[in-house]
Amino acid sequence: MTKELHIVGGGMAGSEAAWQAAEAGASVVIHEMRPKVETFAHKTGDLGEMVCSNSFRSDDHEQNAVGLLHWEMQQAGGLVIDTAYKHRLPAGGALAVDRDAFSAEITRRLHAHPNVRVSHEEITALPEDGQWIIATGPLTSAALGSAIQQETGTDRLAFFDAIAxxxxxxxxxxxxxxxxxxxxxxxxxxxxxxxxxxxxxxxxxxxxxxxxxxxxxxxxxxxxxxxxxxxxxxxxxxxxxxxxxxxxxxxxxxxxxxxxxxxxxxxxxxxxxxxxxxxxxxxxxxxxxxxxxxxxxxxxxxxxxxxxxxxxxxGGIHRNTFLNSPTLLDAQMRLRSRPHIRFAGQVTGVEGYVESAAMGLLAGRMAAADMLGQPLPEVPQDSAHGALIHHITGGADARTFQPMNVNFGLFRPVDGLKGGRRGRRDRYKAYTDRAKAAWSGWLTAQMEPA
Known part of the structure; x- marks a missing residue:
């Protein structure tokens, strides 16, 4: 029987994880409960539906950390960022999209992929075996949320997100x-x-x-x-x-x-x-x-x-649930108590569409590498992806852990640069140059024979 990677949630993280794993050669099943089970905020059953803003924020990949994340995702063949660029709307220096066209194309491309199938049944419990990624985002169902809480033994951490x-x-x-x-x-x-x-x-x-x-x-x-x-x-x-x-x-x-x-x-x-x-x-x-x-x-x-x-x-407001990832997840985004389960997206403690998709990108690649027996090099900490995953899986203080957008404060300092406002542009450019080199090297290493 062919092994399958099961992904719970068809939002930004789940869609990106599915795409990356499928492109690597893994067989993927996306479990998206919508439209059979509706949520307060979603309006359709499409994959990659944008609930809050229609913006992926700054697209400046030389002076802005989220723009750098855009660049890294594009280099990695990211579905979310590629689709965003195809349906881009004028928004000054920001990357804003036509949200309906965006989610429609995400849905079409995943349904058309030969390695992907979509199930619209709700997952209500943590699976006992197999390879799984839970990417249920801010609107994790009550049943699955309860199962996660019981497994982790901690109170559910949460904050509120509002919609414009x-x-x-x-x-x-x-x-x-x-x-x-x-x-x-x-x-x-x-x-x-x-x-x-x-x-x-x-x-x-x-x-x-x-x-x-x-x-x-x-x-x-x-x-x-x-x-x-x-x-x-x-x-x-x-x-x-x-x-x-x-x-x-x-x-x-x-x-x-x-x-x-x-x-x-x-x-x-x-x-x-x-x-x-x-x-x-x-x-x-x-x-x-x-x-x-x-x-x-x-x-x-x-x-x-x-x-x-x-x-x-x-507008409206909804509860956003997240894990205390520094204590619960390992460096491969696996639940320490059940290493066959990975988490991705906002539930890991990142905030924003781009950051969620980025964690999906990593989780999808990591899971596919495990399934296909193709060791994955360690994600370079000096990349934007690496800075984020390092923060949520060990770099942050677990006692005060809160959701985080990508920012240059998560990056290791670059030696020999002056601080202060006058040196900021040079410092940010140094961060992005170093990150691009590290990320490019990581992607190239995956193409080389083992």
Whole structure:
């Protein structure tokens, strides 16, 4: 009987793991419970569905760690990053995609792969044998979550993720709003006009903050102690930290000039980023929220240009579960107590689409190497992938472990470089040059005969 690699979860990590293992020659079964078992946040049964943002963040692979991760994934034949580039939307220096076209192609390519089959049955318990990768992401089902908790013997670690609303473009008043990327960033005119901007004067901003703080919000269940991931805070939580917080965060007015009133500097600016290729949908950037639906429509229509906004999707909040990976996983992402099971994606304690897919890429390659008897070289710590996996499987302090985006703070220092802001560009370039060399060497080593 042919051995099969079973992957639980068809999100970013599961899809990427399946692709990498299948491309290596392994037979793969993806277990995705949707659409038979639905979740609060998903809308389809597609693989690789984007639930929160439609952005993979910065695509700068010389000065930004997440852009470097893009580059490494592309060099490794990554399904997620390749599909993202094919369905890219103008977004200045960011990599944003048409989310529906993106997930549709991920689904099509995996279904078409001769080494992949997809099952839509829910997995509710940890398997006793075989080769498995659990990549269930932030919305791990209650039954499987309970089984994981029982096996690890620890309390489920969790935080809350929030989702931003999406607006129909034709309901935005462009007599008040305008098209412009911050600092006119982008190589083409389309990229330099990738965002819709809605300006606020001081009185409008103060009234908006008042309404935001007073709005009805989703309350957690009694005894719920999970906090928020700092990189995805609801706007109400940011506003509660200080009235100026939003104006120095997602609503900062810098790098923008209102053509309707070029001599008037806005006090704050709300930005919307295109969400699909047709340009019919825009999401409100940084406006993750836990406001109740009725309150959202009322508060967001206070934004100049959105007075008559029609919403394709309102925001929401969901629990994101993760493992204390430094104590539970080995360097191969295997559960120490059951080494035939690997974990990948957000459940390992990384945060973001790109980071989740990257951990799927590694888990898929590692599992395939085990199954096919082809030893895999150690992932180089100086690569972006290596820095992340080292952090979650041993580099982080288990006592204070929290979800982490990729960043240059996870990288080993480069000798001989000056610190401080003036030396930052040289330091980041040194990190990326070293990472690219290390990653390229790792990929090349896998192509050489054993």
């Amino acid at each position: 609303p999406i607006v129909y473009a034709d309901s935005i008043d462009m007599e008040q709003a305008w098209l412009q990327s911050r600092y006119d960033k982008g190589e083409t005119e389309e990229e330099r006009r990738a965002y819709i901007n809605c300006p606020m004067d001081k009185d409008q901003y103060e009234a908006f903050i008042d309404a935001l703080l007073a709005a009805d919000k989703t309350e957690f269940h009694e005894g719920e102690t999970a906090g928020y991931f700092d990189g995805c805070l609801p706007i109400e939580v940011m506003a509660d930290r200080g009235r100026e917080t939003l104006r120095h965060g997602p609503m900062k007015p810098v790098g923008l000039t209102n053509p309707h009133a070029p001599d008037v500097k806005p006090h704050a600016v709300v930005q919307l980023r295109r969400d699909n290729a047709l340009g019919t949908l825009y999401n409100i950037v940084g406006f993750q929220t836990k406001m109740k639906y009725g309150a959202q429509a009322s508060v967001f229509r206070m934004i100049p240009g959105l007075e008559n906004a029609s919403f394709a999707r309102l």
